[in-house]
Amino acid sequence: MGMAKNKLSRSLNFYDILMFGVGGIVGAGIYAIIGQAAGLSGNMLWLSFTIAAIVALLTALSYAEFVSRFPDAGGSFEYIKHGIGEKTALVMSIFMAFTGIIAPAAIAISFAEYLNRLVEIPHWIAIIGIIILMSMFNILGSKQSSYYNTIATIVTLLGLGTVVIFTIPDWSTLELFKMGESGITGVLSGSALIFFSYVGFEDLVKMAEETKNPKKNMPRGVLMSGIIVLIIYVAIAISSLSTFSAIELSEKEGPLAAVIESQWGQIGGIILVVVALFATSKTILSNILGTSRLLYDVARDSEIKWLKKFTTLEGFGQNTPNYAIAAIALTTIAFGLIGDLKIVASISNIFVFSVFGMVNISMVRYRMKYKEQSEKDIFKIPLNYNNIPIPTLLAIASILVLFGFNIYNLYQGNT
Numbered sequence: 001m002g003m004a005k006n007k008l009s010r011s012l013n014f015y016d017i018l019m020f021g022v023g024g025i026v027g028a029g030i031y032a033i034i035g036q037a038a039g040l041s042g043n044m045l046w047l048s049f050t051i052a053a054i055v056a057l058l059t060a061l062s063y064a065e066f067v068s069r070f071p072d073a074g075g076s077f078e079y080i081k082h083g084i085g086e087k088t089a090l091v092m093s094i095f096m097a098f099t100g101i102i103a104p105a106a107i108a109i110s111f112a113e114y115l116n117r118l119v120e121i122p123h124w125i126a127i128i129g130i131i132i133l134m135s136m137f138n139i140l141g142s143k144q145s146s147y148y149n150t151i152a153t154i155v156t157l158l159g160l161g162t163v164v165i166f167t168i169p170d171w172s173t174l175e176l177f178k179m180g181e182s183g184i185t186g187v188l189s190g191s192a193l194i195f196f197s198y199v200g201f202e203d204l205v206k207m208a209e210e211t212k213n214p215k216k217n218m219p220r221g222v223l224m225s226g227i228i229v230l231i232i233y234v235a236i237a238i239s240s241l242s243t244f245s246a247i248e249l250s251e252k253e254g255p256l257a258a259v260i261e262s263q264w265g266q267i268g269g270i271i272l273v274v275v276a277l278f279a280t281s282k283t284i285l286s287n288i289l290g291t292s293r294l295l296y297d298v299a300r301d302s303e304i305k306w307l308k309k310f311t312t313l314e315g316f317g318q319n320t321p322n323y324a325i326a327a328i329a330l331t332t333i334a335f336g337l338i339g340d341l342k343i344v345a346s347i348s349n350i351f352v353f354s355v356f357g358m359v360n361i362s363m364v365r366y367r368m369k370y371k372e373q374s375e376k377d378i379f380k381i382p383l384n385y386n387n388i389p390i391p392t393l394l395a396i397a398s399i400l401v402l403f404g405f406n407i408y409n410l411y412q413g414n415t
Contacts, residue, residue, distance in 0.1 A: 009141070009143075009319050010211060011143040012210050013211075013217070016143075016146045016211075018225055019150045019153050020146065022157075025225060025229045031114075033194060034255050035255035037194050038237075038241065040186040040189045041189075042180025043174060043178040043241055044178070047187055049194055051187070051188070052194040055395065056356075059356045059359060060201055062362075063079075063201055063204075064219035064381075066078075066359070067214065068216075070082060071215060072208055074206070075202060077093045077294060079362050080358050082366055083369075088358070092358050093294060093298050095354050096294055097291055098351050100199075100290055100328070101287075101291060101328060102351075104283065104332050107287075108126075108284055109123065109127060111277060111281060114254070114277050124337055131288070133281075134281060135326070135329035137285055138325045145285060149286065155279075156278055156279040157232070158275070159272055160256075160275075162271075163239050167259065188402065189409050189412075191405070193349070193406070196348055196352065200283075202290060202352070204222060204225070206293040206297075215377055240256065243262055244259065254273070254276070259272075260272045289325075292321050293321065295310050349406045350406065353403040360399070368388070
């Protein structure tokens with residue numbers, strides 16, 4: 001295929017991007033990790049979610065400026081390349097790929113466990129089946145993926161909204177400032193564990209080459225999706241702990257299903273299981289989509305001949321990196337057959353924190369190198385000193401803190 005045809009189709013508008021952003025973050029993590037985090041944070045689970053969201057939003061500012069400057073399918077790979085250098089970007093692309101493969105593999109296991117509540121089917125069949133199905137949506141094209149993601153996101157949000165609505169009368173019974181046994185250490189440990197959910201930012205910016213007017217729509221989509229998710233997560237945290245104590249919630253399998261089952265009975269639990277299936281599947285879709293675009297971009301920029309196969313663009317009406325999608329799907333299946341969601345949350349966080357940290361460092365380095373660059377039509381992080389964005393420095397410091405607590409979680413066996 002000639003290089004003139006080797007272009008991704010710009011088919012996504014702002015609404016599509018917002019749905020990808022919200023859908024990529026409000027995914028499988030909230031359905032499994034909320035119970036584990038409650039066991040660490042106690043009644044201040046809402047604060048753990050808030051801290052994680054603020055740290056993620058500080059990094060989202062760097063993503064927003066970078067994607068405005070470089071609306072490229074490579075995402076963090078491109079940003080690190082421009083800020084630090086290509087060699088560092090190539091090394092970090094391994095971290096990015098690892099996160100985008102292991103996370104959906106573990107989430108596929110979660111999908112299989114939820115599905116088994118409705119239909120008895122071997123886990124390995126469910127794992128392979130859902131990964132292949134989500135890969136097919138990707139091969140059909142980003143617009144088709146967007147249609148499914150939008151439907152699944154709406155279903156997910158309706159499910160979470162149901163949890164909130166039916167528990168609001170109990171909110172007044174919750175002691176919001178009652179910490180768990182571990183105090184502030186537990187709150188920060190909970191934040192570190194929850195951070196797994198925010199890998200969606202990394203997948204979202206990789207859609208830049210398929211977005212209309214990306215310099216305007218992508219920054220807005222990144223920041224607005226983060227704010228929307230913060231509100232949703234805090235409401236869900238308060239709702240869940242208004243129904244069960246932190247310890248009870250931590251012991252529940254499918255904690256949100258248990259919350260709504262306590263309100264609606266078994267039918268309510270089944271409904272939330274169905275919602276969880278949509279949530280987990282769309283997260284797998286987003287991860288495969290984002291990671292295949294990373295592989296496509298690395299292959300496009302690389303001089304390694306065998307990688308060039310991953311730059312092939314074909315599709316049903318849209319150009320999509322089919323070989324890259326297939327490679328990511330097969331690798332995800334391999335890991336999915338041996339993964340574990342609880343452990344992978346903290347292991348994946350190691351890579352998420354590393355990538356987010358390097359993106360922020362790259363932003364500082366970029367601003368230091370290009371102080372006199374024209375800023376026309378570019379989103380720029382506010383609050384700067386000598387052209388260095390203060391929010392980015394805060395992002396680096398806060399990521400280091402949560403990274404430390406993430407290692408603490410692994411050491412203490414909190415996963």
